[in-house]
Amino acid sequence: FITHPPLHTLIHPSFSRCPPLPPPSFHSLDIQVNDPLQPVTSDETVPAGGTVILTCRVAESDNSSLQWSNTAQQTLYFGEKRALRDNRIQLHRSTPTELSITISDVQLSDEGEYTCSIFTMPVRTARATVTVLGVPGKPQISGFEHAVKEGEKVTLTCTSTGSKPPAKLRWYKGDQLLEGGPEVVEPVEDNPTYNVSSELTLEVSASDDNTLIACAVNHPSLAPGDKRSEHALRVLYSPNVQIQPESDLPREGEKFSLRCSGNGNPEPTNYVWDKKDGELPLLAKPDGAVLNFLTLNKSDNGVYVCHADNGIGNSQGEYTLLVQDEAGNVADPTAMSTTSGMDHAVIGGVVAVIVFILLCLLIVLGRYLIRHKGTYLTHEAKGSDDAPDADTAIINAEGGHSGAEDKKEYFI
Incomplete structure (x- = not known):
């Protein structure tokens, strides 16, 4: 093993690459957890483009320096000395018991195991796994190109690219969560990310016109609602007059x-x-x-x-x-119709009564005239029955005071 002083004298900020550390000895693997000189690290998860902090601590210090190495076992920092010329990597904190560094603008290629070492006898190491999340792109929705008639069905497709792990897609109608089809996951060639798509089929009605349909991405690299796309439905429907x-x-x-x-x-x-x-x-x-x-x-x-x-x-x-x-x-037309009908009925009744009275009067008058006409003829012929000839009958009928009186009496 390389002892602490010689290695310290070899490290210089102008170095862009350091030789990989020798593998730990068998004894270093058997170090107990309560060893105060055993480095302690933690796994970290960071979205692509973000910044991750790698922290290495020991409980006690024996003046030995701590060192961070990357996934290729290249030394990043030895104590406060930067060994790799990468401006994305900066010193965050350095004390006798802690060495923390930051890596900004993290790329998918930065994912892997990072090693913290302390050069004691034996050398002690600890590993931290950095997981880089592929941030999904903003979802794109297709299927809104044409308006849909009421009662018909429309199929919409939502697609998001570049997620790692594969994203989950959620459909919404306004604020209502809808049940979409299962996600279709396709790996991207020469890239550890995935493209994800989902379909939604709706039967539309007139009330759906201008309703917002949204597709949102659910992914550990995003806060809820960070990436969401929405479009308004266009529905053709009959007039409501x-x-x-x-x-x-x-x-x-x-x-x-x-x-x-x-x-x-x-x-x-x-x-x-x-x-x-x-x-x-x-x-x-x-x-x-x-x-x-x-x-x-x-x-x-x-x-x-x-x-x-x-x-x-x-x-x-x-x-x-x-x-x-x-x-x-x-x-009111209804009242007017009713009143008019009632008036017609009354008029009809009055006319019927008048016609009936006139008929009765005509019948009485007719009978009266017929009766009086017969009486006149009878008295007119009086005195002619005992006449010996026609001329005498006429004279007897026309003359005579009593006959004239009789005829006069009947005319009165």
């Missing part, structure tokens, strides 16, 4: 309009207006999504329907128009 009046108090004699709102994706381009149980009033003029009333009248009361079509589907909405008069009274 609503009709908005220009005023809540449509008054007789005023202008008025109804506007049809399609609320579809895409917006409707075709609108058709009609009126339930009848035609549009002459003074109601359709103009695309707007129905204009040039002058309101109570006869305009009724239910108006707007049909909207956006190429994905056709829907309709309804609006009941009730026109107020100057006093603010509203003529």
